[in-house]
Amino acid sequence: MALPLSVLLVSLLLLIAVPDIYATFHHGVHHAVGSRAHHRIVLPKHHRPKFKPGPWKQAHATFYEGGPGSFGGACGYDDVVREGYGLDSTAAVSNVLFNNGQACGACYEIKCINSPQFCKRGQQSLFVTATNQCPPNYYQSSDNGGWCNEPREHFDLAEPAFLKIxxxxxxxxxxxxxxxxxxxxxxxxxxxxxxxxxxxxxxxNVGGAGDVVSLQVKGNKKLKWTPMKRSWGQKWETNAMLVGESLTFRVRASDGRYSTSWHIAPKNWQFGQTFEGKNFK
Structure with missing residues (x-):
């Protein structure tokens, strides 16, 4: 028996509408799932919060004299004035803090305490960068001349810095x-x-945590990501062939954050040149 014309028309309309309804529903589900997946993808792989001040600790401070070049010896800074550290904000740190050169570039807030006779009244906090090592003196007691012997945490400040506090x-x-x-x-x-x-x-001139725990270099052609070895302080070395390639550097700080400076050295870079990359905030 033939179906009435009105029933046929309703059936045809349903056949047309159902795919659209299904497509709309499927798109909605896909969009929701896709949004979550996209959210996971865009999260930085090595995301870390910005470096924040650490806890207060106890130590002692002395001072030493010298020219700009003498304040960066063990860290490899050639001239702390030219490189922006300044004579009034540098310090040599004892072995415990120096940590085989890793502390080079780390920044500290220092206050003179518990010595009314020698702490300057109304003295403000002193902010310094570790630019050198205070070597131990095992011929003297740690409380009588061997100020930088283990396990003491000690700051040997540049004289202009010491006189601020x-x-x-x-x-x-x-x-x-x-x-x-x-x-x-x-x-x-x-x-x-x-x-x-x-x-x-x-x-x-490293911002954020200031100290560098690893350095990698990459060229634009043959040279893949190559780890560099700490030579001393904040000087790093490699035998990889870098000449003729534009260079990218990736710095990792002690707080786990990375900074990648893409192709900052052009293909025709020369030895002795300095290049500026992306800093930590």
Missing amino acids: AEYRGGIVPVQYRRVPCKKQGGIRFTITGNPYFNQVAVW
Whole structure:
């Protein structure tokens, strides 16, 4: 028996509408799932929060004299004034803090405490960068001349820095200190020295945590991501062939954050040149 014309028309309309309804429903489900998947993808793989001040600790401080070049020896900074650290904000740190050169570039807030006779009244906090090592003196007791012997945490400040918080005649004063973020002008600097068969890169003006725990370099052609080895302080070396390639550097700080400076050295870079990359905030 033939169906009435009105029933046939309703059936045809349903056949047309159902695919659209299904497509709409499927798109909605796909969009929701896709949004979640996209959200996972865009999260930075190595996301870390910005470096924040650490806890206060106890230590002592002394001072030493010298020219700009003498304040960066063990860290590899050639001239702390030219490189922006300044004579009034640098410190040599004891072995416990120096940590085989890893502390180079770390920033500290220091206050003179518990010495009314030698701490300057109304003294503000002193902010310094670790730019050198205070070597131990095992011929003297750690409480009588061997100030930088293990396990003491000690700051041997540049004289201009010491005089901001204490009297010259104090000699050695008790302090409290904490790690703080490094605030730098401009980007991280990479100074390349060496020869075609041996490359050394000095890393300086690092913001955020300030200290560098690893450095990688990459070229634009043959050179893949290549780890560089710490030579001393913040000087890093590799035997990889870098000449003729534009160079990208990836810095990792002690707080786990990365900074990648893409192709900052052009293909025709020369030894002795300095290049500016992306800094930590």
